[in-house]
Amino acid sequence: MNLLKNHPILNVMKVFLIVVLSLLSIQNVNGRKHHKHHHGQIFEYSAISCCRTHTASLTDFGGVGDGVTSNTKAFQAAIGHLGQFGSYGGGSLLYVPPGKWLTGSFNLTSYFTLFLHQDAVLLATQDENEWAVIDPLPSYGRGRDADGGRYISLIFGTNLTDVVITGNNGTIDGQGAPWWDKFHKGELKYTRPYLLEIMYSTNIQISNLTFINSPSWNVHPIYSSNIIIQGITILAPVRSPNTDGINPDSCTNTRIEDCYIVSGDDCVAVKSGWDEYGIAFGMPTKQLVIKRLTCISPTSAVIALGSEMSGGIQDVRAEDIIAINSESGVRIKTGVGRGGFVKDIYVKGFTMKTMTWAFWMTGNYGSHPDDKWDPNAIPIIQNINYRDMVAENVTMAGRLEGIAGDPFTGICISNVTIEMSKFAKKLKWNCTNVEGISSDVTPQPCAALPVQGGKACDFPQDKLPIEDVKVQLCSYKANYM
Numbered sequence: 025m026n027l028l029k030n031h032p033i034l035n036v037m038k039v040f041l042i043v044v045l046s047l048l049s050i051q052n053v054n055g056r057k058h059h060k061h062h063h064g065q066i067f068e069y070s071a072i073s074c075c076r077t078h079t080a081s082l083t084d085f086g087g088v089g090d091g092v093t094s095n096t097k098a099f100q101a102a103i104g105h106l107g108q109f110g111s112y113g114g115g116s117l118l119y120v121p122p123g124k125w126l127t128g129s130f131n132l133t134s135y136f137t138l139f140l141h142q143d144a145v146l147l148a149t150q151d152e153n154e155w156a157v158i159d160p161l162p163s164y165g166r167g168r169d170a171d172g173g174r175y176i177s178l179i180f181g182t183n184l185t186d187v188v189i190t191g192n193n194g195t196i197d198g199q200g201a202p203w204w205d206k207f208h209k210g211e212l213k214y215t216r217p218y219l220l221e222i223m224y225s226t227n228i229q230i231s232n233l234t235f236i237n238s239p240s241w242n243v244h245p246i247y248s249s250n251i252i253i254q255g256i257t258i259l260a261p262v263r264s265p266n267t268d269g270i271n272p273d274s275c276t277n278t279r280i281e282d283c284y285i286v287s288g289d290d291c292v293a294v295k296s297g298w299d300e301y302g303i304a305f306g307m308p309t310k311q312l313v314i315k316r317l318t319c320i321s322p323t324s325a326v327i328a329l330g331s332e333m334s335g336g337i338q339d340v341r342a343e344d345i346i347a348i349n350s351e352s353g354v355r356i357k358t359g360v361g362r363g364g365f366v367k368d369i370y371v372k373g374f375t376m377k378t379m380t381w382a383f384w385m386t387g388n389y390g391s392h393p394d395d396k397w398d399p400n401a402i403p404i405i406q407n408i409n410y411r412d413m414v415a416e417n418v419t420m421a422g423r424l425e426g427i428a429g430d431p432f433t434g435i436c437i438s439n440v441t442i443e444m445s446k447f448a449k450k451l452k453w454n455c456t457n458v459e460g461i462s463s464d465v466t467p468q469p470c471a472a473l474p475v476q477g478g479k480a481c482d483f484p485q486d487k488l489p490i491e492d493v494k495v496q497l498c499s500y501k502a503n504y505m
C-alpha cells in the first residue's frame with residue numbers, strides 16, 4: 025500500500041489525468057440520458073487508496089430503483105464500463121442512488137468504488153435460477169451446505185486490487201428467508217450464496233454499510249490481504265441458519281473495526297479451510313486485528329476461531345469488544361482431522377452481558393467434509409491470551425476442552441471478573457486437556473490454570489501493518505438522482 029506522496033510533479037500528472045478523464049467521461053455520456061436536474065449533492069466517503077475521478081450512476085446504465093425491475097444487467101454494464109478506466113486518475117466509482125435496486129449477482133473490478141447512498145437498498149433476487157453456480161473453494165473441497173459447487177455471492181470479486189465497497193450506511197438486503205427455509209427442509213441443490221465475497225485480492229475496503237438478512241454468511245474475504253472492514257452493521261434474525269457476520273478466511277493483514285453485528289451464527293468467524301482440503305491448500309489467516317466490535321449472538325460466538333482452521337490461524341488481536349446475550353465470547357472450535365494450528369491469540373478489553381460460556385474451547389467439533397479426513401491430522405493450539413474482561417449473568421465461566429493426547433497449551437487468563445447468573449451451574453469451570461496459567465480471575469479457574477500472581481497475559485505492543493494504513497476522505501458530487 026504505497027500511497028503516492030504529494031510531490032509537485034505528481035500533482036501536475038494528476039491534473040493532467042483528471043483533464044484527460046473528464047474529456048473521456050464527456051465522450052462516454054454521449055448517447056446517455058441527460059437528467060435535467062443536476063442535484064449536485066456532495067457525498068463523502070473514505071478510501072483506502074486514491075479518490076476516484078471517473079464516476080457514473082447506476083441510472084446511467086438503465087438502472088431502475090423500483091424494487092421490481094431487475095438491475096443485474098445495469099450493474100454488470102456499469103462495472104464493465106468503469107472497469108475499462110483501470111487505475112487512471114485513481115480509478116472509478118459507481119454511485120447507487122436512493123431506491124430499491126433488485127439485482128442478481130454482479131462482479132467487481134479493480135481500482136473501483138461501489139458507493140451506496142444512505143437510502144439505497146440492494147435487494148438480492150430470490151430467483152434461484154438467477155444465481156450462477158461456481159466451483160467450490162479449493163480449501164473446502166465442497167460446498168458447506170451441499171456437495172459440489174456453490175451459488176456465487178451477490179457481490180463477488182476475484183483477482184482484484186484496490187476495491188472499496190462503501191456508502192453512507194446504504195443497505196444490502198439478502199432477502200434470505202426462502203434460502204433459510206430450503207436449508208431447514210434440506211431442499212438446497214447447492215451451497216447458499218453469501219452477500220459479499222472477495223477472493224485472491226488485495227487492498228480491499230468494506231465500510232459504512234448495513235447488511236441484512238443474508239442467505240448465509242455476510243462478508244467473506246478469502247485468499248486475500250490488506251483488508252479494512254469498518255463501520256459495518258450486520259443484522260439477521262438470531263434463529264437464521266449460518267448467518268455469520270464477517271469471516272476472514274485464509275487472509276493476511278486484516279483490520280475489522282467499529283462493527284455492530286446481530287446474527288444467527290458467529291459474529292466474526294476466523295477460518296482457513298476444511299480438513300484435508302484446507303491442509304493441502306495451506307493458507308493461514310494471520311495478522312488480524314478486531315477492535316470495537318459489538319455482538320449479539322444468542323446461539324454462537326462473538327469471535328470464533330474455526331471450526332474450519334486447517335490452514336492455520338495465527339496472530340489475532342482483539343480489543344474493546346462488547347457482547348450481549350451471546351452463547352460464548354472467543355471460542356476455539358477444532359477437532360481431530362482438522363490439522364493446522366491456532367496460535368498467538370491475544371484478547372483484551374471484553375465486556376460481556378448474559379452469556380452461556382464466557383470462555384469456550386472445543387476440541388471435538390466434528391463436522392468433516394467427507395470420510396477422507398486424516399485421523400492423524402491433529403491441530404496445534406497454543407499461546408492463547410485473554411485479559412481485562414468483565415462478564416455478568418454468566419451460566420458457566422469456562423468450558424475448556426482440549427484433545428486427549430494433544431493438550432491445548434499456553435493458555436493465559438488474567439484480570440477477569442465473571443459474575444455468575446442465578447441459574448449458574450455449580451461447576452463454574454470445566455477443563456480437560458488444557459494447560460496454562462491464570463492471575464486475578466474470579467471465580468477461581470480450574471486447577472489446569474494455576475495462579476501466577478500478578479502476571480498480566482501478553483498483548484503485543486507493536487502494530488500490524490494494516491493498522492498504519494490511513495483512509496483518506498474523498499468526496500463525490502452526485503449529478504444524477
Ligand SMILES: *[C@@H]1O[C@H](CO)[C@@H](O)[C@H](O)[C@H]1NC(C)=O
Pocket residue numbers: 100129130131156158180182
Ligand atoms: C463473475 O466471475 C465469476 C468467476 O470468475 C464467473 O464465474 C462469473 O460468470 C462472473 N459473472 C459475471 C456476471 O460476469
Ligand SMILES: *[C@@H]1O[C@H](CO)[C@@H](O)[C@H](O)[C@H]1NC(C)=O
Pocket residue numbers: 182183224
Ligand atoms: C486468480 O489468482 C489465483 C491465485 O493466484 C490463480 O490461481 C487464478 O488462476 C487467478 N484467476 C484468474 C481468473 O485470473
Ligand SMILES: *[C@@H]1O[C@H](CO)[C@@H](O)[C@H](O)[C@H]1NC(C)=O
Pocket residue numbers: 193233234257
Ligand atoms: C446504519 O443503519 C442501521 C440499520 O438501519 C442502523 O442500525 C445503524 O445505527 C446505522 N449506522 C449509522 C452509523 O448510522
Ligand SMILES: *[C@@H]1O[C@H](CO)[C@@H](O)[C@H](O)[C@H]1NC(C)=O
Pocket residue numbers: 068069070191192193231232254255256282
Ligand atoms: C463511516 O463510519 C465511521 C464510523 O465507523 C465514521 O466515523 C465515518 O464518518 C463514516 N464515514 C462516512 C463517509 O459516512
Ligand SMILES: *[C@@H]1O[C@H](CO)[C@@H](O)[C@H](O)[C@H]1NC(C)=O
Pocket residue numbers: 373374411412413414439
Ligand atoms: C483490569 O481490567 C479492567 C477492564 O475490565 C481494566 O479497566 C483495568 O485497567 C485492568 N486492570 C489492570 C491492572 O490491568
Ligand SMILES: *[C@@H]1O[C@H](CO)[C@@H](O)[C@H](O)[C@H]1NC(C)=O
Pocket residue numbers: 378379417419445447
Ligand atoms: C440473565 O440470563 C438469563 C439467561 O441465562 C436471562 O433469561 C435473563 O434475562 C438475564 N438477566 C438479565 C438481568 O439480563
Ligand SMILES: *[C@@H]1O[C@H](CO)[C@@H](O)[C@H](O)[C@H]1NC(C)=O
Pocket residue numbers: 425451454455456
Ligand atoms: C466436564 O467436561 C468433560 C469433557 O468434555 C465432560 O466429559 C464432563 O461431563 C464435564 N463435566 C461436567 C460436570 O459437566
